[in-house]
Amino acid sequence: AQSVSQHNHHVILSEAASLELGCNYSYGGTVNLFWYVQYPGQHLQLLLKYFSGDPLVKGIKGFEAEFIKSKFSFNLRKPSVQWSDTAEYFCAVTPSGTYKYIFGTGTRLKVLA
Amino acid sequence: EAGVAQSPRYKIIEKRQSVAFWCNPISGHATLYWYQQILGQGPKLLIQFQNNGVVDDSQLPKDRFSAERLKGVDSTLKIQPAKLEDSAVYLCASSFRRTVASTDTQYFGPGTRLTVL
Numbered sequence A: 001a002q003s004v005s006q007h008n009h010h011v012i013l014s015e016a017a018s019l020e021l022g023c024n025y026s027y028g029g030t031v032n033l034f035w036y037v038q039y040p041g042q043h044l045q046l047l048l049k050y051f052s053g054d055p056l057v058k059g060i061k062g063f064e065a066e067f068i069k070s071k072f073s074f075n076l077r078k079p080s081v082q083w084s085d086t087a088e089y090f091c092a093v094t095p096s097g098t099y100k101y102i103f104g105t106g107t108r109l110k111v112l113a
Numbered sequence B: 001e002a003g004v005a006q007s008p009r010y011k012i013i014e015k016r017q018s019v020a021f022w023c024n025p026i027s028g029h030a031t032l033y034w035y036q037q038i039l040g041q042g043p044k045l046l047i048q049f050q051n052n053g054v055v056d057d058s059q060l061p062k063d064r065f066s067a068e069r070l071k072g073v074d075s076t077l078k079i080q081p082a083k084l085e086d087s088a089v090y091l092c093a094s095s096f097r098r099t100v101a102s103t104d105t106q107y108f109g110p111g112t113r114l115t116v117l
Helices: none
Strands: A003-005 A010-014 A019-021 A024-026 A031-038 A045-050 A056-058 A064-068 A073-078 A087-095 A107-112 B005-007 B010-013 B019-024 B031-037 B044-050 B053-056 B065-068 B075-079 B088-095 B112-116
Touching: A003 A087, A010 A019, A019 A107, A024 A073, A031 A064, A031 A073, A045 A056, A045 A064, A045 A073, A073 A087, B005 B088, B010 B019, B019 B088, B019 B112, B031 B075, B044 B065, B044 B075, B075 B088
Parallel strands: A010 A107, B010 B112
Antiparallel strands: A003 A024, A019 A073, A031 A045, A031 A087, A056 A064, A064 A073, A087 A107, B005 B019, B019 B075, B031 B044, B031 B088, B044 B053, B065 B075, B088 B112
């Protein structure tokens, strides 16, 4: 069955530290990839997405993600986190040509001021 | 533009009772999704509508859950009867997506937090 794995369930960083959150998926075909974020008290919103083209995707608030097809990965990065980045981050995958939307279990990020 | 609206925001019921959730998607969005998010897990798709037709309900527990989107706009998700394990946040999302070949972004509502006692 298709699945999405986020191995880091909880991450604690100090402000200005660099961030990398892992996301791996199991599906052999073409996929569309997303990172969503849920700030405390708010609803899920899109951070960035990859459909095709340049595998390095830039999103809002200085986030970026790199699609590595050979590793079935779509890791999220930010060079320098801020306290306001404290949130839960979800990776999601849609196999191309389907309506299926599969989410990972999420990573809770806490940034210490 | 207005976002995805959901009501109620919170609901507490006893097991074996019934409950219904309502969702109004963003105007013009053809696709509507209902998700169940249990504490500590990612959202799990329950059912997906394309206009008023169901395109995926493979993970909907059909013995107790039902959903409809009669006029291709707003939607209702019902649980009857509720079990303790149904305690979760129920999320509604919508997207403009018109066909399976196209891809676009989902916009989520605030969710309904259900507690079954």
